Amino acid sequence: MQSTISPIRPPRTGASATISDVARLAGVSESTVSRVLRQKGFSSLKVRIRVQEAVEALGYVPNRVAGTLASSGSSLVGVVIPSLSNIVFPDLLRGASLALDQAGFQPVIGVTDYDPAREETLVAAMLAWRPAGMIVAGIDHSDRTAAMLRGAGVRVAELLDIDGEGIDIVVGFSNLAAGRASAELFLSHGYRRIGYVGHYLGLDHRAAKRLLGFTQVLAEAGLPLLASEIVVQPSSIAAGKEALARVLAVDPTLDAVYFSNDDMAVGGLFHCMENGISIPSRLAIMGYNGLDIARLSPQPLATILTPRLEVGRRGAELLFAGGPKEVVDLGFELIEGATV
Amino acid sequence: MQSTISPIRPPRTGASATISDVARLAGVSESTVSRVLRQKGFSSLKVRIRVQEAVEALGYVPNRVAGTLASSGSSLVGVVIPSLSNIVFPDLLRGASLALDQAGFQPVIGVTDYDPAREETLVAAMLAWRPAGMIVAGIDHSDRTAAMLRGAGVRVAELLDIDGEGIDIVVGFSNLAAGRASAELFLSHGYRRIGYVGHYLGLDHRAAKRLLGFTQVLAEAGLPLLASEIVVQPSSIAAGKEALARVLAVDPTLDAVYFSNDDMAVGGLFHCMENGISIPSRLAIMGYNGLDIARLSPQPLATILTPRLEVGRRGAELLFAGGPKEVVDLGFELIEGATV
DNA sequence: CTGAAAGCGCTAACAC
DNA sequence: GTGTTAGCGCTTTCAG
Numbered sequence: 001m002q003s004t005i006s007p008i009r010p011p012r013t014g015a016s017a018t019i020s021d022v023a024r025l026a027g028v029s030e031s032t033v034s035r036v037l038r039q040k041g042f043s044s045l046k047v048r049i050r051v052q053e054a055v056e057a058l059g060y061v062p063n064r065v066a067g068t069l070a071s072s073g074s075s076l077v078g079v080v081i082p083s084l085s086n087i088v089f090p091d092l093l094r095g096a097s098l099a100l101d102q103a104g105f106q107p108v109i110g111v112t113d114y115d116p117a118r119e120e121t122l123v124a125a126m127l128a129w130r131p132a133g134m135i136v137a138g139i140d141h142s143d144r145t146a147a148m149l150r151g152a153g154v155r156v157a158e159l160l161d162i163d164g165e166g167i168d169i170v171v172g173f174s175n176l177a178a179g180r181a182s183a184e185l186f187l188s189h190g191y192r193r194i195g196y197v198g199h200y201l202g203l204d205h206r207a208a209k210r211l212l213g214f215t216q217v218l219a220e221a222g223l224p225l226l227a228s229e230i231v232v233q234p235s236s237i238a239a240g241k242e243a244l245a246r247v248l249a250v251d252p253t254l255d256a257v258y259f260s261n262d263d264m265a266v267g268g269l270f271h272c273m274e275n276g277i278s279i280p281s282r283l284a285i286m287g288y289n290g291l292d293i294a295r296l297s298p299q300p301l302a303t304i305l306t307p308r309l310e311v312g313r314r315g316a317e318l319l320f321a322g323g324p325k326e327v328v329d330l331g332f333e334l335i336e337g338a339t340v
Numbered sequence: 341m342q343s344t345i346s347p348i349r350p351p352r353t354g355a356s357a358t359i360s361d362v363a364r365l366a367g368v369s370e371s372t373v374s375r376v377l378r379q380k381g382f383s384s385l386k387v388r389i390r391v392q393e394a395v396e397a398l399g400y401v402p403n404r405v406a407g408t409l410a411s412s413g414s415s416l417v418g419v420v421i422p423s424l425s426n427i428v429f430p431d432l433l434r435g436a437s438l439a440l441d442q443a444g445f446q447p448v449i450g451v452t453d454y455d456p457a458r459e460e461t462l463v464a465a466m467l468a469w470r471p472a473g474m475i476v477a478g479i480d481h482s483d484r485t486a487a488m489l490r491g492a493g494v495r496v497a498e499l500l501d502i503d504g505e506g507i508d509i510v511v512g513f514s515n516l517a518a519g520r521a522s523a524e525l526f527l528s529h530g531y532r533r534i535g536y537v538g539h540y541l542g543l544d545h546r547a548a549k550r551l552l553g554f555t556q557v558l559a560e561a562g563l564p565l566l567a568s569e570i571v572v573q574p575s576s577i578a579a580g581k582e583a584l585a586r587v588l589a590v591d592p593t594l595d596a597v598y599f600s601n602d603d604m605a606v607g608g609l610f611h612c613m614e615n616g617i618s619i620p621s622r623l624a625i626m627g628y629n630g631l632d633i634a635r636l637s638p639q640p641l642a643t644i645l646t647p648r649l650e651v652g653r654r655g656a657e658l659l660f661a662g663g664p665k666e667v668v669d670l671g672f673e674l675i676e677g678a679t680v
Numbered sequence: 681c682t683g684a685a686a687g688c689g690c691t692a693a694c695a696c
Numbered sequence: 697g698t699g700t701t702a703g704c705g706c707t708t709t710c711a712g
Contacts, residue, residue, distance in 0.1 A: 030690075064470075065688090071704080087430070292578065409688045411707050
């Protein structure tokens, strides 16, 4: 049987239905459909039902691109982070994601790999979507990135670091203080021959600030950093393992080693276990991040627990709270564990 | 000094410069600016330079919302994953992200928390942006989600699971086979009194498929699963620790335990270390995922390494390769470790 | 090689 | 309450 010719133009195949298709089917105007759908203004029950039916029938999904352009109010939020391999950033993203989608926003994410040039590119690309806000990790950016962020005309949240000058909203904790606290822990336990094992810091400003705080305290106590080993790779268990071996080869008399983070420190822990180096009697070690693996291991690692999820959440919340430029210090928690 | 009145209308403050501001400043038409910026068609060097200067001067950033609407070609790709806490998904996202931004696309991400209803909502929300493609984890979706995905008019990549019928592009490996391989490993080592420790599987279809494959092999060998402990929380080291304790309390005669993933298994490993249960002589354990922590520990965990990064990358690549609907099995690697 | 004009799909005044 | 009319900022024919 041949299909009858419908008096109503069917939506073009391939493309999705538009508001005008819905309006035609429901026998009302586009603006009425728009109102019903956004429950703005009032519409009669009858019309509302007819519109809903048409929407269902056509499988209509409003086009947010058009909506955004018309209303100049996007629901996109740009999120720029340096990495996804380090659980810190997925945690941050998760916190942000929770707050964002509670408020009806969607994160567009970009990963810089700690490369300032990529950060610039990504920020520019996100800004092109005229997002409702921007979330970035850290407060150290290239001049151009900072300028773009400043001139974007939207709120910006910089997360995870409060040591320095922020653009707008800053939520995090002091990495400098974390480094200092770590050194103080070592010193209070009587360690004096101290070394450092880290990943490449040139671009990881937060790890660099921790090391700075750490060495400051040592210096104040008249102690040098006796040896340090920096791997060029990103932080990882494997890297920590190898690097600890190397630093101990350079100076076998070390009695404590500070690691750039828990991944590296867990690697160090494994190295010691495999080589019969007893912790902490022969060597004390300390990490940073407060990862589960570090805290729940049979010999819990000394570390610093950071409120990453909360930082992400608060950052995202403040973006739309309408408050003033501010710095929120969420602090961190020193965990002694059993390795110092 | 008072500023002179410029013959050129400055861009409205607050709002960012538009293409028409650039056109006016450069003394050309909007379409010329558009061409120059997208290097489409040809334009004289002179004009190109003038446009570039105007762009710089105004700090003009093209509005992609408008661009997308006009050209009906978005550079957004929707990515829907169940979680960010389990490193598997950040890895997947990283792989996808690599491929996407090499091709000039940007991921908009949504996290479902393993909730099918949230998945529906998120898919609908992403589709509203008329993305260039969709990436979702798994091939098990609610009917409505599947229908939306099918009707979206864009390529869809379903990742991490190939056991079942996909919508379009499917990239992953067989979780069923992974479960079978695990059981076979236990059996080949002579273990017969086997238990299971997992997180809540109702919504984690991939973990459920692994368990199914695992028990199939046991059944084929005429063996029952002697005891199993399911925690209601998401998988974690802490959960694995507690759950192993419970399952051993229920049946102290178990000689091998299969875990739903490495997080749980590492918890189990810790429980054994803390309670003097020697592995594998007293108890064999096996996880899944091939996490660094599991593979690099002094006693490497038996596990299955999955090519998560590669799955993400291939999935994203195939989205725009223009090929036919297909299923790509990237396989997995069984790692015996030292716990069986 | 460049400009003019017509939208993309939707929202937002403003009338009716 | 509901329809009409202009755009939002850009791309894209189509002329010139």
